[in-house]
Amino acid sequence: MPRSVLALVISLTSLLLVAPVLPAQAADVAAVPTTTTLTARVTGPLQVTLDMEVRAEDGSVPTGSVEVREGEDVVATAVLTDGRAATTVSTSVGEHTYVATYVGDAAFQGSESATTVVVRHPYDCRGSFCQPTSLQISSKRVVSPGARPTLKVSVRIKGNAPAATGRVALRLQGPGTRWRVGRDYQDETVKVRLPRLRKVGVYKVTVRFKPAPGSSTEASVRSTRILVQKRRH
Structure with missing residues (x-):
């Protein structure tokens, strides 16, 4: 091998050996786990008010919206303000189970909560709308x-x-x-x-x-x- 070619090979090898190793690209930051709490209360004739709160595991304030379902039906969607939201829905006499789902976003994981409320007849004397x-x-x-x-x-x-x-x-x-x-x-x-x-x-x-x-x-x-x-x- 000619000396000039040998010298070139040695130079290239030396550059590869001393070249700095670049750090791998940082992995995406994991979304913070959350906990959703749902409570329901009868606030009027055939009306239920749903109160929702979403808390993040690290203490930060979640953003986004909460979807409320009864069975397969979406009955309400509420936007969080300081991690809280409330909405009032019309309903019927009987037992109702609602499920609130926080859909999450890039920064927060989703979570859900369920609650059951019994709605009585508007004039049922076990409630607040009794007629004397x-x-x-x-x-x-x-x-x-x-x-x-x-x-x-x-x-x-x-x-x-x-x-x-x-x-x-x-x-x-x-x-x-x-x-x-x-x-x-x-x-x-x-x-x-x-x-x-x-x-x-x-x-x-x-x-x-x-x-x-x-x-x-x-x-x-x-x-x-x-x-x-x-x-x-």
């Missing part, structure tokens, strides 16, 4: 011994609730008398004939209305008195 009732009782107030007075009982609703349904219970107390009876109530006047009031004195009749489960009205109670006395000739 009052009992109306009519009967003779003064009768002769041995009479069997008839009571007429009706339930009046204060407000625009649907018709009252449930059960009416009557209790009679008087001289030597203890008597009870119950009647179903379907938004109509209930007539109840009392047993014979044989002894002279004051008899107390207590009427209680108990609404049907899930109905529109609350319970109520009222009393009346019947005087039994001999006729004067």
Whole structure:
């Protein structure tokens, strides 16, 4: 091999041996894990407010949006502000399960949370939208011994609730008398004939209305008195 060619090969080899090793390109920064929290509360007739919070594992504030589903249906999408979001959805009577999914972005991983809420009838008295009732009782107030007075009982609703349904219970107390009876109530006047009031004195009749489960009205109670006395000739 000619000396000139040999010298060139040696020079190139020396350059390769002393050339600096460049660092590998830095790997992409991993997205920060997050935790999503979802709570639901009934805030109006057939309305549920969903509160969402997304927290990052490193304490930073996540950005982006949260998608809320019920089953396969997307019912709402909310944009995070300082890691929080809230939205109100219309719904129906019954049990509802909502799932909030934080979709994440380049800086934050996605996460999700689920919650269940029970929505009752807008007028259900176990909730906050109950309609008060009052009992109306009519009967003779003064009768002769041995009479069997008839009571007429009706339930009046204060407000625009649907018709009252449930059960009416009557209790009679008087001289030597203890008597009870119950009647179903379907938004109509209930007539109840009392047993014979044989002894002279004051008899107390207590009427209680108990609404049907899930109905529109609350319970109520009222009393009346019947005087039994001999006729004067």
